[in-house]
Amino acid sequence: MTNISEILGQIKSTSARSVVEAAIKSAKEKSAYHALLSLTEERALIRADKVDAGLIGGKLAGVPFVVKDNFLAFGAPTTAASKMLEKFDAPLQATAVEKLEAEGAICIGKANLDAFAHGGSTENSAYGPTKNAVDMERVAGGSSGGSAVVTALDIVPFALGTDTGGSIRQPASFNGVVGVKPTYGTVSRYGVVAMASSTDTIGVLTNNVTDAEMIMDIMSGKDERDMTTLPDFFKPITLAKPNQKIGLIRDFMAEGVDPEVREAINNYVDKLRADGHIVEEVNLPMVKYSLAIYYIIVPAEISSNLARFDGIRYGLRATGIKTLAELYGQTRDQGFVTENKRRIMIGSYVLSSGFFDAYYLQAQKARTLLVNEFNELFESYDALIGPVAPTVAFKLGENTTDPIKMYLNDIMTVPASLVGLPAISVPVGSSKSGMPIGVQLIGPRRSDAGLLALARSMEAN
Amino acid sequence: MTQITRDDVLHLAQLSSLQLSEAEIDGLQTDISNILGYVEQLSELDTSSVEPTYQVTGLQNVWRDDKVINYGVNREDLLARAPESADNQVKVPKVL
Numbered sequence: 001m002t003n004i005s006e007i008l009g010q011i012k013s014t015s016a017r018s019v020v021e022a023a024i025k026s027a028k029e030k031s032a033y034h035a036l037l038s039l040t041e042e043r044a045l046i047r048a049d050k051v052d053a054g055l056i057g058g059k060l061a062g063v064p065f066v067v068k069d070n071f072l073a074f075g076a077p078t079t080a081a082s083k084m085l086e087k088f089d090a091p092l093q094a095t096a097v098e099k100l101e102a103e104g105a106i107c108i109g110k111a112n113l114d115a116f117a118h119g120g121s122t123e124n125s126a127y128g129p130t131k132n133a134v135d136m137e138r139v140a141g142g143s144s145g146g147s148a149v150v151t152a153l154d155i156v157p158f159a160l161g162t163d164t165g166g167s168i169r170q171p172a173s174f175n176g177v178v179g180v181k182p183t184y185g186t187v188s189r190y191g192v193v194a195m196a197s198s199t200d201t202i203g204v205l206t207n208n209v210t211d212a213e214m215i216m217d218i219m220s221g222k223d224e225r226d227m228t229t230l231p232d233f234f235k236p237i238t239l240a241k242p243n244q245k246i247g248l249i250r251d252f253m254a255e256g257v258d259p260e261v262r263e264a265i266n267n268y269v270d271k272l273r274a275d276g277h278i279v280e281e282v283n284l285p286m287v288k289y290s291l292a293i294y295y296i297i298v299p300a301e302i303s304s305n306l307a308r309f310d311g312i313r314y315g316l317r318a319t320g321i322k323t324l325a326e327l328y329g330q331t332r333d334q335g336f337v338t339e340n341k342r343r344i345m346i347g348s349y350v351l352s353s354g355f356f357d358a359y360y361l362q363a364q365k366a367r368t369l370l371v372n373e374f375n376e377l378f379e380s381y382d383a384l385i386g387p388v389a390p391t392v393a394f395k396l397g398e399n400t401t402d403p404i405k406m407y408l409n410d411i412m413t414v415p416a417s418l419v420g421l422p423a424i425s426v427p428v429g430s431s432k433s434g435m436p437i438g439v440q441l442i443g444p445r446r447s448d449a450g451l452l453a454l455a456r457s458m459e460a461n
Numbered sequence: 462m463t464q465i466t467r468d469d470v471l472h473l474a475q476l477s478s479l480q481l482s483e484a485e486i487d488g489l490q491t492d493i494s495n496i497l498g499y500v501e502q503l504s505e506l507d508t509s510s511v512e513p514t515y516q517v518t519g520l521q522n523v524w525r526d527d528k529v530i531n532y533g534v535n536r537e538d539l540l541a542r543a544p545e546s547a548d549n550q551v552k553v554p555k556v557l
Contacts, residue, residue, distance in 0.1 A: 091538040185518045198516050224530070227523045228516075292500040303477060310478070313551055317544035324556050329480030338485060342492055345473040349497065352476065362503050364513030369506065371514055403492050404499055420517030445519065 001207035004157045004214060007063050016051035016062025016106070020044050023064040023108050026155045033131045035140070035149035036066065039109040040075025047106045059218070061104030066150045066159040069110035070117055070193040073097045080193045081125040082115040084309050084316045084335030094191030095226070096160060096202050096219045103218055108156065111146030115337045116306065117162055117195045119143050120170055120409050123400055124339045133175040134435060138393040141171030144205065148175040151205045158206045158215055164195050165294055166413025168203045169425035173388035173438030176427045179205045180212045180452070183445050184420030185230040188223030196301035199417040209426065209456040216448065233446050240453040244382040246272060247282035252386030252412050261387045264429040264437040268385070271461050282377055282384065286370040287415055293370065294414040295407060296350050296363035303347025309335060342403060367418050374419050378444040383451060385441050387412055388425045392435035412440060422448040426455045463497040465490055
């Protein structure tokens with residue numbers, strides 16, 4: 001697997017142009033995976049030439065990367081994998097993209113996702129699913145499925161993703177790459193298509209922990225254009241804290257979880273112990289409610305955030321309509337996939353008068369109970385670990401007929417999202433069938449650098 | 462368990478500004494009933510003395526100066542993205 005320092009070496013010994021051309025060629029050769037919705041070839045090559053001419057510099061000068069197609073970025077439409085934004089040319093770029101470009105990185109294309117990031121398999125993309133990097137009959141995971149696959153296939157050394165309830169961690173686990181969902185507020189979301197504003201985060205997928213640390217270091221920090229951003233606290237830590245106390249979440253290791261997944265996690269626990277860390281089983285009883293909390297709060301926020309897609313100012317507008325109500329109604333019917341509609345309507349339901357207290361308010365109170373349980377554990381533990389998902393990547397089409405079955409796949413990733421905690425997915429092995437398995441490390445708020453240092457120290461084993 | 466009727470689906474669609482096609486209504490009726498049935502398990506929890514958590518930033522009252530910031534986007538850029546425009550304005554169908 002290629003890493004950023006190798007790519008920088010190649011740029012030095014050849015040119016940024018040849019490295020970027022090779023990445024684009026690789027993307028074209030691997031188009032059967034359907035990991036990318038578009039290439040930004042023309043703009044990428046112009047920037048590569050500028051790097052070679054010494055006009056663009058920085059820590060990532062000439063390094064190719066991919067963004068999930070819900071980041072506003074120049075060079076190709078920003079579709080969010082929807083028909084609503086099929087032809088939408090962004091008038092500006094996301095802060096995260098601007099920061100990477102300021103360090104000389106070169107975006108070569110835009111990755112597939114579930115439309116508006118609603119889903120966990122990329123099967124909700126309006127343009128068809130992405131195939132798993134290891135087995136093309138299986139899902140890439142999602143919603144950042146395209147980003148995980150372009151990284152796993154070595155097309156680029158890193159790709160940006162968004163994680164609202166597991167959308168970076170789960171595809172990272174399914175394709176055998178590192179995925180970082182930072183503390184809520186670490187990276188500006190300005191210029192990224194909003195899904196659920198109280199849990200949306202920006203993160204990265206890479207082939208190793210060191211690269212993830214480098215990219216997070218560049219992207220993190222306060223942005224006046226996103227009032228939820230925290231002052232920059234992320235600084236990579238050279239050596240992991242020794243003799244950590246780590247809690248293995250028992251509720252994530254229950255009977256329903258694939259035995260091969262549990263075995264891989266237990267092996268990782270053994271290695272942590274061999275490295276001098278103390279690992280103890282801990283309970284998080286509220287975990288069993290976290291999916292119900294998530295599937296109330298997130299649809300509620302989605303119904304609000306997606307109200308802006310009205311066919312008036314930008315994006316799709318239905319034709320052959322007579323009234324304004326028809327314009328809204330038909331534009332939204334044509335521009336959204338069924339999962340978008342399902343979530344918007346659930347959101348409308350839980351927010352409507354008469355149901356608000358029983359659903360939305362109760363979910364926000366239950367969220368407090370979940371927050372309290374995590375806070376208590378972090379008084380005694382440095383980090384928590386468990387699987388990322390109950391299974392390895394499932395077959396394409398296996399879960400598409402039953403939304404709840406699909407949602408259940410998120411059960412181990414939504415708790416950290418609801419509480420705003422940093423959580424990372426690191427490859428720890430594979431099943432007998434060769435499918436990758438990831439371990440999830442969860443830490444207290446702002447412990448991102450410590451979690452990554454721990455993961456890096458274990459990578460060597 | 463919550464049973465969502467066909468009329469409920471149409472009402473939710475209206476609240477959501479969605480003109481659903483016939484083909485989607487039945488499936489959504491089943492799915493929404495099932496999802497609401499699933500999330501109803503939260504009613505088991507005693508939350509009578511619990512405050513809601515609406516956000517997890519730990520931030521409060523983030524102030525900024527009241528100054529004009531140049532976002533590098535002008536009126537022409539934005540109007541060019543509207544499906545229809547005329548005389549420097551976005552054009553929409555008649556409301557009344």
